[in-house]
Amino acid sequence: MKHVDEFRDPASVLECAREIGAIVTRPWTLMEVCGGQTHAIVKHGLDELLPSQVTLIHGPGCPVCVTDVAILDQAHAIAARPEVVFCTFGDMLRVPGTSTDLYQVKASGGDVRVVYSPLDALDIAAAEPAREVVFFAIGFETTAPANAMSVYLARQRGLKNFSMLVSQVLVPPAIEAIMASPRSRVQGFLAAGHVCAIMGTREYEPIAAKHRVPIVATGFEPLDIMQGVLMCVRQLEAGSHRVENQYARVVREEGNAGAQALMRQVFAVRDANWRGIGIIDASGLGLSAEYRCFDALDRFGTTLASRQDDGVCISGLIMQGLEKPAACPAFGKACTPEMPLGATMVSSEGACAAYYRYRR
Amino acid sequence: MCLAVPGRVESIDDATPETRAGRVNFGGVVKVINLAFVPEAVVGDYVLTHVGFAISRIDEAQARRTLAFLEGRS
Numbered sequence: 436m437k438h439v440d441e442f443r444d445p446a447s448v449l450e451c452a453r454e455i456g457a458i459v460t461r462p463w464t465l466m467e468v469c470g471g472q473t474h475a476i477v478k479h480g481l482d483e484l485l486p487s488q489v490t491l492i493h494g495p496g497c498p499v500c501v502t503d504v505a506i507l508d509q510a511h512a513i514a515a516r517p518e519v520v521f522c523t524f525g526d527m528l529r530v531p532g533t534s535t536d537l538y539q540v541k542a543s544g545g546d547v548r549v550v551y552s553p554l555d556a557l558d559i560a561a562a563e564p565a566r567e568v569v570f571f572a573i574g575f576e577t578t579a580p581a582n583a584m585s586v587y588l589a590r591q592r593g594l595k596n597f598s599m600l601v602s603q604v605l606v607p608p609a610i611e612a613i614m615a616s617p618r619s620r621v622q623g624f625l626a627a628g629h630v631c632a633i634m635g636t637r638e639y640e641p642i643a644a645k646h647r648v649p650i651v652a653t654g655f656e657p658l659d660i661m662q663g664v665l666m667c668v669r670q671l672e673a674g675s676h677r678v679e680n681q682y683a684r685v686v687r688e689e690g691n692a693g694a695q696a697l698m699r700q701v702f703a704v705r706d707a708n709w710r711g712i713g714i715i716d717a718s719g720l721g722l723s724a725e726y727r728c729f730d731a732l733d734r735f736g737t738t739l740a741s742r743q744d745d746g747v748c749i750s751g752l753i754m755q756g757l758e759k760p761a762a763c764p765a766f767g768k769a770c771t772p773e774m775p776l777g778a779t780m781v782s783s784e785g786a787c788a789a790y791y792r793y794r795r
Numbered sequence: 796m797c798l799a800v801p802g803r804v805e806s807i808d809d810a811t812p813e814t815r816a817g818r819v820n821f822g823g824v825v826k827v828i829n830l831a832f833v834p835e836a837v838v839g840d841y842v843l844t845h846v847g848f849a850i851s852r853i854d855e856a857q858a859r860r861t862l863a864f865l866e867g868r869s
């Protein structure tokens with residue numbers, strides 16, 4: 436088994452969709468939390484295979500999309516400094532801040548380098564001791580352990596020229612915020628499988644109980660998603676609201692203990708401002724007191740006045756499941772992946788970008 | 796962003812727990828991956844990797860169970 440193709444078999448996907456059709460008796464609205472799932476759903480047309488009663492709406496689960504404009508502005512200012520090598524994942528290059536993006540900073544002479552892993556940034560710091568190497572640490576819980584390990588190793592290796600611009604966000608507080616809205620239509624969640632690989636599923640128990648919603652930890656292949664929907668619809672039809680695990684080959688109930696321990700050591704929970712949504716209490720991670728000396732904001736930070744997203748953009752409503760991209764007048768016109776106006780068009784995992792690519 | 800890819804562990808070098816690394820084969824492309832977060836993984840296992848780190852060892856029995864669940868209805 437290679438753990439990819441087996442979970443893409445079209446006949447099984449169709450069969451699973453048919454099974455959902457056979458058990459559904461009423462309309463249900465489910466939210467897939469993760470942008471990777473949104474991308475897979477739109478790409479493979481999974482939502483179009485579902486019976487008309489089942490509606491999928493797209494959650495806030497794209498760390499690229501929700502990165503605060505103020506942090507992007509800091510990134511652009513730091514990356515433009517002559518002594519800095521600014522290392523980032525490729526998906527951050529085109530994300531617009533107030534007046535520029537990393538791509539333009541690079542074109543104007545900034546040393547911006549795309550890396551595959553934060554460990555690559557450590558290697559650059561070791562190889563170029565005269566330069567200040569900054570890593571743009573964005574991500575959900577999935578990415579936090581990798582970023583935590585990199586800071587940990589930087590200290591072990593005595594790399595004084597390494598720092599991190601941290602924009603880590605956490606999924607459960609965002610789900611809470613979505614459910615707390617009186618306008619929320621979400622009746623069940625497909626939780627992000629790779630976040631759960633790290634954190635496990637227990638932190639969803641109180642949310643499922645409090646809001647009486649089924650939450651199913653779900654993988655990313657077409658069959659995973661279909662099965663996640665089936666499990667969720669089955670619960671809804673039976674009137675239950677438990678936490679279930681569709682992705683048991685990867686997700687354990689307790690998550691990854693080693694990764695969690697390192698996250699707790701290196702990071703501390705703080706409030707975070709989600710682009711398009713606003714401040715959510717205790718929904719982000721910053722460096723802990725012990726690792727604060729690796730904070731790029733302390734090392735280089737300036738105070739910048741940030742603009743909020745353009746008035747026409749409804750990406751905040753889209754990420755909370757209140758609207759779909761087609762409802763935006765700018766979609767595909769003033770706003771495209773090349774010239775994004777808002778959060779959900781900036782990354783290929785944003786709902787607007789996924790619809791732009793596969794549904795026009 | 797949370798994309799993670801399954802690959803097969805071909806060799807392991809654990810100099811220290813934090814730098815435990817291994818060669819992981821992704822359908823023919825072999826990369827060195829940090830294995831610190833999957834201390835239980837052994838050569839031959841599939842691991843799910845994200846930004847250069849293995850974040851979970853893939854449980855074959857559970858994978859089969861998922862597929863059997865699905866095949867049970869076709």
Ligand code: SF4
Nearest residue numbers: 748749763770777787
């Ligand atoms: S299409 Fe662009 S402007 Fe409209 S909601 Fe999406 S990101 Fe915002």
